Amino acid sequence: MKKVIERAPSVNEAIEKVVKRYGLEENEYTVNVLEKGFQGIFGLFSKEAVVEVSIKKSYFERRLREFLEDILSVVDNNVKVSVRSSGRSFFVDVDSENVGRLIGKHGKTLGALQHITMIFLNRLSDTKLNVILDMGDYREKRRKSLEKIVEEAVKKALSEKTKVMLDPMFAFERRQVHKLVKKYKGVTSYSVGVEPYRRVVIEYVGTKREGRRRHDIKESI
The missing domain is CATH 3.30.300.20 (K homology (KH) domain)
Structure with a gap:
């Protein structure tokens, strides 16, 4: 999810800096020591410790x-x-x-x-x-409601060979609608507009047989 590289005079200090910065609790992270660091001699040749802290899902x-x-x-x-x-x-x-x-x-x-x-x-x-x-359980109730909405819209699109524009929906609802429409033949769906007024359009596209028939007619002309 997230990895943080930190430097400090010692490994423990480097880890503590990350823990305080993100407010981490025990068992919410793991540590990989990249450099143990070196205090040096009389302050000379010192080298910082480097750790990589991996923050868990928890x-x-x-x-x-x-x-x-x-x-x-x-x-x-x-x-x-x-x-x-x-x-x-x-x-x-x-x-x-x-x-x-x-x-x-x-x-x-x-x-x-x-x-x-x-x-x-x-x-x-x-x-x-x-x-x-x-x-x-709002999502489950809404899912059942969307099933009825899509069914009615598809029937209208197929019977009138037209497109049906649904009311504005949230992104997660539009995804459900697109998934439901795929179960039907002769129609397709797409979204139009901008948030928060983005809508799903269910449009009649015909069957493959109808598509071939139109192609044959065009070719004969």
């Missing part, structure tokens, strides 16, 4: 949990945040008595919180990380 999980708990405590002092990670993705689940308020209308507050946590986490890391935030 550090990012803790920082992300603390960050969200601090923000959400304004709404609920008893809010509980759990974080787990897999690869470069961090899955966050929030349990609160005011979950409806935290999700917001059409998930707007949830989407904003996810965006903020994504920025926060990536500022800590050397590599791009992804945050998937959920509250009260």
Whole structure:
């Protein structure tokens, strides 16, 4: 996730500098000593110690949990945040008595919180990380809702041989829509506009047979 190279008169001092700078806790990092250093003789020929500190996922999980708990405590002092990670993705689940308020209308507050946590986490890391935030199983409920929305939009696009523009959605919702559209033949999907008003368009493209028929007609002309 992140590696830090530090120099100091001794190995322990170099490690301590990194630990204090990032607020690392025990078992949240490993150390690779690159140079042990040398105090020299009467101050002559001294050489600094060089260490490489690798910061573990557990550090990012803790920082992300603390960050969200601090923000959400304004709404609920008893809010509980759990974080787990897999690869470069961090899955966050929030349990609160005011979950409806935290999700917001059409998930707007949830989407904003996810965006903020994504920025926060990536500022800590050397590599791009992804945050998937959920509250009260909102994502699963929204997924089922999107399935119905896509089904109706696809039917309209196919029956009228046209394009259907959906309402603005968050990035994680648009990704779900694109994935769902791939299950249908004769339509394709793409996104238009800029955040936060970016939308998915589901467009009729026809079948391969229709495509060949149009090609044959064109060739005969």
